[in-house]
Amino acid sequence: MKYLLTVAACIIAAIASAQPGISEMQQAQHDLSSTFFSAFDCCMVLAFIFGAFGGLRIYHNWQMGKDRMDAAVAAWFFAAFFMILSGPFLRALFGI
Template sequence: MKQILKRGQLLIALFALGIYHSLAQSSAGIDQATAEVSSYVDPVSNLIIAIGAVVGLIGGVRVYIKWQSGDQDTQKAIMGWFGACLFLILVGVVIKAFFA
C-alpha cells in the first residue's frame, strides 16, 4: 500500500512539474511575441500619421477647389476631410499610447 501511495505522489509531482514547464515555455513565447509587436509599433504609428498628413493635404486642395468653384456643400466636404485626418492622427497616437 505504501508503494502505491509513493507512486501516486511521484506521478502527481511529475504532472505538476510538466504543467509548470509548459507554462514557462508559453510565457517565454508570449514575451517574445510582445517584444516583436513592440518593435513594429513606432514605424506603423508614424506611417499612419504620415498617411493622415497626406490625406489632409489632398483634402485641403479638394476643398479649396470646391470653394473656388462656388459649390454649396463646401462645409460638408471640410467636415468630412477634417474628420478623416483627425481619425488617422488619433489612431496613430492611440497605437503609440496603447503599446508604450
C-alpha cells in the same frame, strides 16, 4: 502511498511549467513593440496625406464656386483626426 503522491505531484508540476507558447508570446510582444513605432509614424503620415489632399480638394472646389462644402470639410477633417487618434488608441490597446 506518500512516495506515489510525491512523484505524481512532481510530474504534474513539471508538465505545468512546460506550457507551450510562453516563448512565442514573449517573441510576439517584442516584435509588436519593435514595429509599433513605425505603425505610429505611418498613422501620422496618413493623417498628413488626408489633411493635405483634403485641403487641396476643398480649395479647388471653393475656387470653382461650389456651394455647401461643409460636408466635405468635415469629412476630410475627421478622416485626418481619426488617423491622429488611432496611434494613441493602438498604443493604449496593446499596452506599449
